[in-house]
Amino acid sequence: MEFLIVSTLNGVIYGMLLFMVSAGLTLIFGMMGVLNFAHASFYMLGAYFAYTLSGLFNFWVGLIVAPLLVAIIGMLIERYMLRRVHAHGHAHELLLTFGLVFIFEELIKLFYGDFPVSYQRPDYLNFAIFNLFGTDYPFYRVFIGLVALLMFIVLFVLLTRTRVGMVVRAAERLPDTARALGHNVPMVFLGVFGAGAGLAGLSGAVAGAFFPTNPNMALELGVIVFVVVVVGGLGSLAGSLIASLLIGVFSSFAVGLDWSLASLFGLIGLGDWANSLGGLVTMPLSSISATVPFLLMLIVLLVRPAGLMGSKN
Amino acid sequence: MDTETQSDVLVIDDLRKHFGGLEIMRGVDLTIKHGERHALVGPNGAGKSTLFNLISGEHRPSGGHIYLQGQRISGLKPEQISRRGLTRSFQITNVFSRMSAFENIRIGVMARHGIRFNLYRRIRPMRAINEESHALLRQVRLDHRADSLASDLTYSEQRALEIGMTLATGAEVILLDEPTAGMSRDETAYMVELIRQVTEGKTLMMVEHDMSVVFGLCDRISVLVYGRILATGGPEEIRSNQEVQSAYLGEEEEH
Amino acid sequence: MRYALIAILALLALLIIAPPLLGTGWQYALINALIAALFAAAFNLLVGQGGMLSFGHAAYFGVGAFTVIHLMQSVEYGDFPFPTVLLPLAGAAVSLLCGVLAGFFATMRSGVYFALVTLALAELLHSLAPHWDEMFGGEAGLSSMRMPSLGLTFGSTLEVYYLTLAWVVICIGLLYAYTRTPFGRLTLALRDNEQRIRFMGFNAHGTKILVFGISAMFSGVAGSLMAISNETANYSVFSTQVSALVVLHTFVGGSTIFFGPIVGACVLSLFTFVVSGVTHSWMLYQGIIFVLVMLFAPKGIGGVIQAHIEQRHSLPWKRLAAPYALATLAGLMVACATVFVVQSLEIVLSREYAAAVARTGEYAPYTVFGLEWRVFHPLTWLFPLLLLVPGLYMLRRAFARIQTLWDNDESDDDGDIATTPELMEGGR
Ligand SMILES: Nc1ncnc2c1ncn2[C@@H]1O[C@H](COP(=O)(O)OP(=O)(O)O)[C@@H](O)[C@H]1O
Ligand SMILES: [Mg+2]
Numbered sequence: 001m002e003f004l005i006v007s008t009l010n011g012v013i014y015g016m017l018l019f020m021v022s023a024g025l026t027l028i029f030g031m032m033g034v035l036n037f038a039h040a041s042f043y044m045l046g047a048y049f050a051y052t053l054s055g056l057f058n059f060w061v062g063l064i065v066a067p068l069l070v071a072i073i074g075m076l077i078e079r080y081m082l083r084r085v086h087a088h089g090h091a092h093e094l095l096l097t098f099g100l101v102f103i104f105e106e107l108i109k110l111f112y113g114d115f116p117v118s119y120q121r122p123d124y125l126n127f128a129i130f131n132l133f134g135t136d137y138p139f140y141r142v143f144i145g146l147v148a149l150l151m152f153i154v155l156f157v158l159l160t161r162t163r164v165g166m167v168v169r170a171a172e173r174l175p176d177t178a179r180a181l182g183h184n185v186p187m188v189f190l191g192v193f194g195a196g197a198g199l200a201g202l203s204g205a206v207a208g209a210f211f212p213t214n215p216n217m218a219l220e221l222g223v224i225v226f227v228v229v230v231v232g233g234l235g236s237l238a239g240s241l242i243a244s245l246l247i248g249v250f251s252s253f254a255v256g257l258d259w260s261l262a263s264l265f266g267l268i269g270l271g272d273w274a275n276s277l278g279g280l281v282t283m284p285l286s287s288i289s290a291t292v293p294f295l296l297m298l299i300v301l302l303v304r305p306a307g308l309m310g311s312k313n
Numbered sequence: 314m315d316t317e318t319q320s321d322v323l324v325i326d327d328l329r330k331h332f333g334g335l336e337i338m339r340g341v342d343l344t345i346k347h348g349e350r351h352a353l354v355g356p357n358g359a360g361k362s363t364l365f366n367l368i369s370g371e372h373r374p375s376g377g378h379i380y381l382q383g384q385r386i387s388g389l390k391p392e393q394i395s396r397r398g399l400t401r402s403f404q405i406t407n408v409f410s411r412m413s414a415f416e417n418i419r420i421g422v423m424a425r426h427g428i429r430f431n432l433y434r435r436i437r438p439m440r441a442i443n444e445e446s447h448a449l450l451r452q453v454r455l456d457h458r459a460d461s462l463a464s465d466l467t468y469s470e471q472r473a474l475e476i477g478m479t480l481a482t483g484a485e486v487i488l489l490d491e492p493t494a495g496m497s498r499d500e501t502a503y504m505v506e507l508i509r510q511v512t513e514g515k516t517l518m519m520v521e522h523d524m525s526v527v528f529g530l531c532d533r534i535s536v537l538v539y540g541r542i543l544a545t546g547g548p549e550e551i552r553s554n555q556e557v558q559s560a561y562l563g564e565e566e567e568h
Numbered sequence: 569m570r571y572a573l574i575a576i577l578a579l580l581a582l583l584i585i586a587p588p589l590l591g592t593g594w595q596y597a598l599i600n601a602l603i604a605a606l607f608a609a610a611f612n613l614l615v616g617q618g619g620m621l622s623f624g625h626a627a628y629f630g631v632g633a634f635t636v637i638h639l640m641q642s643v644e645y646g647d648f649p650f651p652t653v654l655l656p657l658a659g660a661a662v663s664l665l666c667g668v669l670a671g672f673f674a675t676m677r678s679g680v681y682f683a684l685v686t687l688a689l690a691e692l693l694h695s696l697a698p699h700w701d702e703m704f705g706g707e708a709g710l711s712s713m714r715m716p717s718l719g720l721t722f723g724s725t726l727e728v729y730y731l732t733l734a735w736v737v738i739c740i741g742l743l744y745a746y747t748r749t750p751f752g753r754l755t756l757a758l759r760d761n762e763q764r765i766r767f768m769g770f771n772a773h774g775t776k777i778l779v780f781g782i783s784a785m786f787s788g789v790a791g792s793l794m795a796i797s798n799e800t801a802n803y804s805v806f807s808t809q810v811s812a813l814v815v816l817h818t819f820v821g822g823s824t825i826f827f828g829p830i831v832g833a834c835v836l837s838l839f840t841f842v843v844s845g846v847t848h849s850w851m852l853y854q855g856i857i858f859v860l861v862m863l864f865a866p867k868g869i870g871g872v873i874q875a876h877i878e879q880r881h882s883l884p885w886k887r888l889a890a891p892y893a894l895a896t897l898a899g900l901m902v903a904c905a906t907v908f909v910v911q912s913l914e915i916v917l918s919r920e921y922a923a924a925v926a927r928t929g930e931y932a933p934y935t936v937f938g939l940e941w942r943v944f945h946p947l948t949w950l951f952p953l954l955l956l957v958p959g960l961y962m963l964r965r966a967f968a969r970i971q972t973l974w975d976n977d978e979s980d981d982d983g984d985i986a987t988t989p990e991l992m993e994g995g996r
Contacts, residue, residue, distance in 0.1 A: 035680050035683075035684075081859075081863060084863055085862060085863060085866065088866050090679075090680070091621055092862065092866060094621075094680070094683075095815070095819055095862055096859060096862045096863070098812070098815065099816070099855055099858040099859040099862060100855075100859060101855075102812070102816075102851055102852070102854065102855030102858070103852060103855040103856060103859060105851075106849060106851050106852030106855060107852065109848070109849075109852075110848075110849055110852065110910065110913055110914060110917065111913065111917060112917075113917070113918075113919060219808060223687075223691055223808070226684065226687070227688075230684055230688075234680070287699040288695070288696060288699060290695040291692055291695040291696045294688045294689075294691045294692040294695060295692060297684070297688045298673075298685065298688040298689065298692065301677060301681055301684055301685045301688065302673055302676060302677070302685070305677060305681050369767060371767075390766070390771075391766040391767050392766050392767075392768075392769050392770055392771050392772070395766075395767055395768055395769035396769045400767060400768065400769075401767055403764075407761060407763065407764050408760075408761065408764070409756070409757045409760035409761050409764065410760055410761070411756070411759075411760050412753075412756055412757060412760060416753060416756075416757075417757075419753065420753065420754065420757045420765065420768060421768050423750050423753070423754065424768045424769040424770060425769075428750045429751075429754070429770055429771070429775075430751055430774075430775075430778065431749060431750040431751055432746065432749050432751045432752075433749070434749060434750070435745075435748045435749060436748060436749060436750045436752075436753055437748065439750070442750075478764075478768065481768075482768050482769055
C-alpha cells in the first residue's frame, strides 16, 4: 500500500515534469514539422543557468530568469539557423538540431566540467510536506508538480482563450491559410519555438534542483521525451499529457517491481520451465524498466503511429 | 456485368468508395473496350482521380468490383495491378526528379522485363534494356534530353516523360490523369499528337477537361458527375445528351 | 573518371605502403578511420541512396561486433574452428538477418516515423544489453582473443590493420558495384518517389527491406572489424553516440555522393585522433563543424568538391582565386579565434586551475598556441576579437563575391537547390 501510494505520487509528479518538457516539443512539431532533437538540451541549459543565477543572486531569480535566457537562445536558433535551412526540408532541420545537441552538451562540459554541479533548492523549501507510513514526503516534489500544473493551466488558457492562442492553433493546422488570413506565421513560429524552449528551460530550472544536474541530463531525458511525444501522438498536447503521466507512473513503479516474464508463466504453471530458459525471460522488470518505454514507443509507432491522441491526417 | 467479352478490357461493376462518412464513388459501372481511347470527363471534385486511384490500386474500393482482362483486380496492390498490364500517370507530375530522363524511363523498362531484385549484374551492359529505353525516349521525343535531370525538364517535357514511363512498363491499359493540364495551346496540341501516336494499339483511359482534346482524340466518352456515370457514348452522343449538357458541358463551354 | 580511378589506386597504394612506417598509435587510428568509413558508406546506402534516415544504425554495427566476439570466444575455447580472417562474414550474416527483420517493421513507416522506429530499436537494445549477461556480457561486455589463422598470428596492430584494410576495400568496392546494378538504380528511384515505383510494378516494401538489410549487413561488417581490432565489445556499441557519429560523418562528407560519407568519416575520425590528444573539446569542434556544414554547405564536403569538379570548365578560376584566398585566410582567422577561446576556457575553467588559484591565490598565466596568456590582461581578450571580427567581415565579403562569380557563370542551377534527400516529407 505504501509502495503503491508513494510510487503513484512520484510517478505523477515525474510525469508532469516530462510533460513540461514535451509540451514544447510536440507543439513545435505540430506547427513546424520539425522534430527538435535539441529540445532536451534546453532543459539542461535551464538547469545550469538557474544554477549559476541562484549562486549569483538567489534561487527565485534563477527560476525566473533562466527560462527567459533559454527562450532567447531558442528564438535565436529558430531565427538564424532553422529558418536558414528550412528550404532544404525537414530532414535537414532535424539534422541541424541534432548537431546542436552535441554543441550544447560540450559547451556545458566546457563551462561546468564533466561532473554534476550541486544545484540546490533553498533550505526553506527543504521540508517534508506530509508523512506517509512513516516516511517523509519532500515538499519540493510537490512543488515541481505545482509548477507543472500551473504551466499547464497557463498554456491551456493561452491556447484556448486568447487571440494569440487561436492564431497558434490556426497556424498549427493550416499554416498556409493562416498566412493568407494575414497572420505573421514566421513570427508565430518564432514565438512558439521560444516559448517551447522556455518551458523546457523552466522545467530544467525547477527539476535541476531536485534531480542531478549533469551534462548527460539532456540525452537521458531527451530519449524519454521522444517516447512521450510519440506515444501521445506527435503534435498532440493532450496526448503528451496522458503519455507523460503514463510513462512517469510506469517508471516509478517499475523500479520497485521484480516481476518477470517467468513469473507471468508461473501464473499458468509454467514457472519452472520459464526459469530454466533464463535470459530475457527471467529478467526482472526493475532491470528492464528502461527498456519498456522504448518497447511501448515501438509498438505505438508500428500499430498506431498517430499515437494515443493524434489525429490521422 | 456478365456480358464480358474478349473485347472488354476493363470492367467496373457497381464501384463504391467512401472516405469516412463521405461518399465519393456511388456505384460506378463502366466498361472499357480493347483498343479504344476512352475519355473520362466531369466537373472538379466529381471523383475522376479517385476512380483512377481505385482502378490502379492506390485505394481499396468500399464496394463493387473491377476486372482487368476478365480477372478481378480490385483489392490487389498497385504493383500487382501494374504487373497485370495496367499503369497510370498522375495528375501532378510524379517522376524521379533526381534521376536523368533516360533513367526514369529505364526504371519502367526494368519493370517490364521483371528485373526487380537484380544485384548481381551491371546495368550498363544490358543491351536490350538500354536500347529499349532509348527507343522509348525517342518515341516521346525526349532523346535530346536523355541526360538531363528530370527536375530540370520543362513542365511539358516532364509530362511527356510521365507518359514515357507509363509506356515503358509495357502496360496494355494506360490511365492518364489530365495529361494536358496547365499547358499552352501549342503544348496541348503537341501532347495530343504524342498521346495519339504512343497509344496506338493500346487501350487508353484519360481524364481530360479540354473538350476539343476529348472530341478530337477519344472514341468514347464517359461523364462522371458526383460519383456516378451520367452517360457513356461516342462524341456525338455525348454532345447531344441533354442531361450532360445541363450538368456539365454547358458550364464548361462558357469558359 | 580515369582521374578518379588513378586517385583511388594511388590512395590504396599509400594505404598499403605507409602504415609500417607509422607508429602503432597511427595504425590504430587508421584502423578506426577505415571502420568508420565502411560504416558511413553502409549507412549512406540507406540514407543517401535509399532516402531513409536512420538514427539507430548502432544496432547493426553492434550486432556485428557481438556476433564476432561470441564466435571468437568459441574459437578461443576450441569449441568451433573458424578462421579469424573470415570472422566478418559471420557478423555480416547475423546483421543481415537482424536488418531484414528490423527493416521489415521500420520500413512500414516513412519520414520522421521511420527515423523514430530505428531510434527506438537501437535504444531498446542499448537499454537491454547491460542487463543481459549471457548475450551481451552485462555492463562489462564480452572479451576474447584473436587466434592465429592461415599463417597469420594477428598479434600486431599492423596485421589487424591489413585485415581491416582488405575487408573495408572489398566492402566499399561491393557497395560501389551495388550502385551500378539494376537494383542500385531502383534504390535511387525509391528514394525519389516511392509511390511511382509501386505503380510501375515494383514491390516498394520489399525493396526497402532489402536496402535496409544490405545496409545493416555492411554495418555489421564494420562492427565485426571493430570487435576484431578491440578484442572486446560491450553494450556501449549500441549507444546513441555511435548512431550519432555515423550521421555526423555521413552528412559532413555529403550524403548525395557515394564517396562523400567515406571522406567525411576518414577526415573526422583522423581529426578526432589528432585533436583528442590535445584537447577535451574535440566533440565540440566536431559538433561545430557539423552545424556549419548543415548551415552553409548543405551537400557536405563531398558536395562542394563535386560542384567544383562539375563546373571546372566554366568557372572563372582566375577571378575566383583572390576571393578563395581571402576566404581561406578569413576562415583561418575565425577558426583561430574560436580555438583560442575554447582552449582558454578549457584551461581556465578546469578543476586544476581553480584548485591552483585557490592554493596560490593568484591567476597563473597559461599557454595556448605556444604563447603565454594572462587571464585578466586586455590583450588576452583583444586577441580573439581582433581575429574574429575582421575575419567574419572578410568571410562575408569573400563569400558574397564567390557567390556572384558562381552565379554569373552558371546557366541555371547552382547546386544549392536539392540538398538533403527529402527524407522527411510525407510521413508515417
Ligand atoms: N484520400 C481522400 N480522403 C478524403 N477525401 C478524398 C480523398 N481523395 C479524394 N477525396 C475527395 O473526393 C472528392 C473527389 O476528388 P477527386 O477524385 O480528386 O476529383 P476530380 O479528380 O474529379 O476532380 C473530393 O471531394 C475530394 O475531396
Ligand atoms: Mg482530379
